[in-house]
Amino acid sequence: xxxxxxxxxxxxxxxxxxxxxxxxxxxxxxxxxxxxxxxxxxxxxxxxxxxxxxxxxxxxxxxxxxxxxxxxxxxxxxxxxxxxxxxxxxxxxxxxxxxxxxxxxxxxxxxxxx
Amino acid sequence: xxxxxxxxxxxxxxxxxxxxxxxxxxxxxxxxxxxxxxxxxxxxxxxxxxxxxxxxxxxxxxxxxxxxxxxxxxxxxxxxxxxxxxxxxxxxxxxxxxxxxxxxxxxxxxxxxxxx
Numbered sequence: 001x002x003x004x005x006x007x008x009x010x011x012x013x014x015x016x017x018x019x020x021x022x023x024x025x026x027x028x029x030x031x032x033x034x035x036x037x038x039x040x041x042x043x044x045x046x047x048x049x050x051x052x053x054x055x056x057x058x059x060x061x062x063x064x065x066x067x068x069x070x071x072x073x074x075x076x077x078x079x080x081x082x083x084x085x086x087x088x089x090x091x092x093x094x095x096x097x098x099x100x101x102x103x104x105x106x107x108x109x110x111x112x113x114x
Numbered sequence: 115x116x117x118x119x120x121x122x123x124x125x126x127x128x129x130x131x132x133x134x135x136x137x138x139x140x141x142x143x144x145x146x147x148x149x150x151x152x153x154x155x156x157x158x159x160x161x162x163x164x165x166x167x168x169x170x171x172x173x174x175x176x177x178x179x180x181x182x183x184x185x186x187x188x189x190x191x192x193x194x195x196x197x198x199x200x201x202x203x204x205x206x207x208x209x210x211x212x213x214x215x216x217x218x219x220x221x222x223x224x225x226x227x228x229x230x
Contacts, residue, residue, distance in 0.1 A: 004158075031216060042205055042220035043159070056217070088157060100147040100166075100209040100216055105159040
């Protein structure tokens, strides 16, 4: 099973809402990632979790709060977002952070902030 | 600092044509890894290939082939006899061995449109 799943597929939220994005993988991968992708741009790394601990935060605003409850799950909690945060949010996983292995991506959550 | 350049932003071909997507990279590391990913309209990035800097052998996988040339810092991707299902955005990416987090530096992507 080389699948990374993400829910929801689409999300529309107001600037005062609180919502969460979910990501799950069952490949036994120990590294998980959140990316943000704007239209016609490459993905931009937001966070890296390694063995369930936050390893890298690419200077992401605090209105984005990641969480890794266990080795298979990765959440991204959203609060007080801005319209410019509208984007495709991609989750990925790889075997280990320390190895330059291929990353497996989920289908993404398309977020619209109104 | 590392950088990946995909000079072709959009390519349009007719089905069965061969097409080459260019990728040029910059890095100061001697050990690094190059990747190609495909992003169809559905959104997820699909891994196609990984190459390390010590392996300059070209690779062929079905209709796909990759030409890695360290002398010109290029890692080009050719699709032979293109099909409509090949329509997608293709990203070339670089990972340096000494950088934590398995961080990928992506090129800007090339949108390939294959017309029937």
